[in-house]
Amino acid sequence: MSASSVEIALVKAGRTKIRYPASVVFDDGTHLVVRAPWAAPGVRDFGFVRFEPGDVFTEHYWRDRWYAVKEVRTADGTLKGWYCDVTRPAVVSDGRVEVEDLDLDLWLSADGSTVLRLDEGEFEASGLADRDPQAAAEARRTLDALEALARRGPGFAEALSH
Numbered sequence: 001m002s003a004s005s006v007e008i009a010l011v012k013a014g015r016t017k018i019r020y021p022a023s024v025v026f027d028d029g030t031h032l033v034v035r036a037p038w039a040a041p042g043v044r045d046f047g048f049v050r051f052e053p054g055d056v057f058t059e060h061y062w063r064d065r066w067y068a069v070k071e072v073r074t075a076d077g078t079l080k081g082w083y084c085d086v087t088r089p090a091v092v093s094d095g096r097v098e099v100e101d102l103d104l105d106l107w108l109s110a111d112g113s114t115v116l117r118l119d120e121g122e123f124e125a126s127g128l129a130d131r132d133p134q135a136a137a138e139a140r141r142t143l144d145a146l147e148a149l150a151r152r153g154p155g156f157a158e159a160l161s162h
Contacts, residue, residue: 005095007019008039021036022035030062035059056072064089084106084108085099103123104118
């Protein structure tokens with residue numbers, strides 16, 4: 001990978017869930033922003049949003065925060081919304097960004113009318129609360145904070161940068 005590109009690796013339960021190349025947009029040593037096309041094969045229809053070939057993800061990772069935020073746009077630039085993954089802080093080294101997915105997610109639609117907490121059952125079933133109670137508590141606090149921020153209305157993306 002060149003200095004302007006990285007490999008994103010999303011790890012879940014100790015296994016790499018997905019890996020894909022992304023272009024670096026910004027990196028201040030704490031906050032890393034990359035851009036990548038939809039990396040999975042075909043269409044993924046969640047019911048509340050469809051991710052599909054041509055979609056572009058502008059992904060925000062922090063080395064000191066327990067989440068990653070992905071702004072999702074269509075190929076023509078229309079904003080679909082923000083998909084927020086609750087993760088351990090990103091580890092960035094040797095052209096690779098690794099984030100450990102902690103199963104909790106949040107979706108915020110482009111117009112702000114839909115805020116959805118996702119995968120809470122998956123989180124409970126993961127056993128994280130037994131294996132690492134501190135991480136589980138931080139994951140729950142993070143999801144609550146992201147939801148509160150999303151429900152405040154306009155300025156979600158800008159608020160995350162501060």
